[in-house]
Amino acid sequence: MGIQERRTRQKENLRQEILDAAREMFVEEGYDSVSMRKIAERIEYSPTTIYLHFKDKADLFNQLCEETFAKLAERLGALQRRHTDDPLAYLREGLRVYIDFGLKHPNHYTVAFILHPQESCDYNFEDSIGKRAFDYLRTAVMVCVEMKKFRHLDVDTTAQALWAAVHGVTALLIVHTDFPFVAKNRLIDHTIDTMIRGLQS
The missing domain is CATH 1.10.357.10 (Tetracycline Repressor, domain 2)
Known part of the structure; x- marks a missing residue:
């Protein structure tokens, strides 16, 4: 696997990790109680990382x-x-x-x-x-x-x-x-x- 392909896969995996964590938190806490910062804390990344994948x-x-x-x-x-x-x-x-x-x-x-x-x-x-x-x-x-x-x-x-x-x-x-x-x-x-x-x- 080349470097670019590996980076693409890592990016896709991280995006899916964000989606999975957000889905779980929305169900547990309700949409309005969940923030991008809370999602970032759940997956142990900075909020900035999430904004690289989603506008808001x-x-x-x-x-x-x-x-x-x-x-x-x-x-x-x-x-x-x-x-x-x-x-x-x-x-x-x-x-x-x-x-x-x-x-x-x-x-x-x-x-x-x-x-x-x-x-x-x-x-x-x-x-x-x-x-x-x-x-x-x-x-x-x-x-x-x-x-x-x-x-x-x-x-x-x-x-x-x-x-x-x-x-x-x-x-x-x-x-x-x-x-x-x-x-x-x-x-x-x-x-x-x-x-x-x-x-x-």
Whole structure:
């Protein structure tokens, strides 16, 4: 490995270390209680080092969200390629993949979908990886309507309603661990089945 390649890898590793520490601290303490200085102390670097990678705390937060959206979009994209001839099967499995992703990566999910910073983070959804992830869901709904798997519905309203449902289940299972939920898989499957049946022709 050459010197330049080694430096590039070290820079990437440090950037990831900053992201991982910030994510953990945002979940533990809340966005507004965490400063760039605190993050620097956690990883034992100077605050100046963090500013070499991120413009400010809002930029760091947005990059954490984009990292999570990219991981989710990758899974949904791979699933879509396996279900090119059956959009309904893709939609059903995609909703399950979304929930499973959140439950497997609760800190990622909490930062991207549950935390609500008081300050504006200027997140541009239209140009984001988050929109790409959501578009997998929207496209699946659109194709189901076009193929008459669903009755005639407004695509945007339906996609957002489906997202609201699976987000609700995911967030509740992450946040309210002391609630006496029924068996997790039964709750998830019932939620998805109820939503899908309500949309079918």
